[in-house]
Amino acid sequence: MNVRVLLFASYADALGTDSLQVDVPAPSRVRDLLAAIQERASHAVPPAPLVAVNSEYADLDQVLGADDEVAIIPPVAGG
Amino acid sequence: MRTALIHEPIDAAALLQEVSSHGSGATTLFLGTVREVNDGRDVSGIDYTSYEAMAVRELAKIATEAVEKFGTPHVVVEHRLGALGLGDVSVAIAISHARRGPALDASRYVIEQLKQRVPIWKREHYTDGTREWVDPTRHGVAAPSGGAA
Numbered sequence: 001m002n003v004r005v006l007l008f009a010s011y012a013d014a015l016g017t018d019s020l021q022v023d024v025p026a027p028s029r030v031r032d033l034l035a036a037i038q039e040r041a042s043h044a045v046p047p048a049p050l051v052a053v054n055s056e057y058a059d060l061d062q063v064l065g066a067d068d069e070v071a072i073i074p075p076v077a078g079g
Numbered sequence: 080m081r082t083a084l085i086h087e088p089i090d091a092a093a094l095l096q097e098v099s100s101h102g103s104g105a106t107t108l109f110l111g112t113v114r115e116v117n118d119g120r121d122v123s124g125i126d127y128t129s130y131e132a133m134a135v136r137e138l139a140k141i142a143t144e145a146v147e148k149f150g151t152p153h154v155v156v157e158h159r160l161g162a163l164g165l166g167d168v169s170v171a172i173a174i175s176h177a178r179r180g181p182a183l184d185a186s187r188y189v190i191e192q193l194k195q196r197v198p199i200w201k202r203e204h205y206t207d208g209t210r211e212w213v214d215p216t217r218h219g220v221a222a223p224s225g226g227a228a
Binding site: 006008009010013052055056057071073074075076077078079 | 111127128129130132133134136158169170190193194195196197198199200201202212213214215216217
């Protein structure tokens, strides 16, 4: 399945885009998606970044669906 | 209770008006402002960006937690996005409560949670023309984040 991945701030700059389509087997967990991203862009995103699925923080074992919107969250710096 | 991400200057006086209540004996206003030096570098301004769909939700969750935890409905939080200059207000938290203790504690709670959870990022511009994304985890988790607040 094809999962849409959103990138922000330093991660978006490092990859030169603010979104990716990543092909992973169904079903896959967040950790599988991160591994696939590591293969494509290990220089740009750390191995275990914060991740949100459909705008909620998610852990590495959360199972992904094809319609999920996954965001890779760089260290937040609001305030 | 109200929270918002906005792209215009924050009107702190309006926030104070919004939380005013005859039942409140204490009102707190926290303002985060853009500081001229961070990590020894001269800052000329900061760009704030966010994952807005999530940041809106996370900010509302934090304010709801503060309402429940400290027992006042009078909690208003605004965070500004976009290009800010030195001294500009990036975040404002207005809270009123019957008593000063919980009013102060609630304000502290909101800003600390906001800094840990809300997906907002800042890119500092320096007077030497360079710019860089601020990473509060760079010096270890306990290190203070730079720039505003």
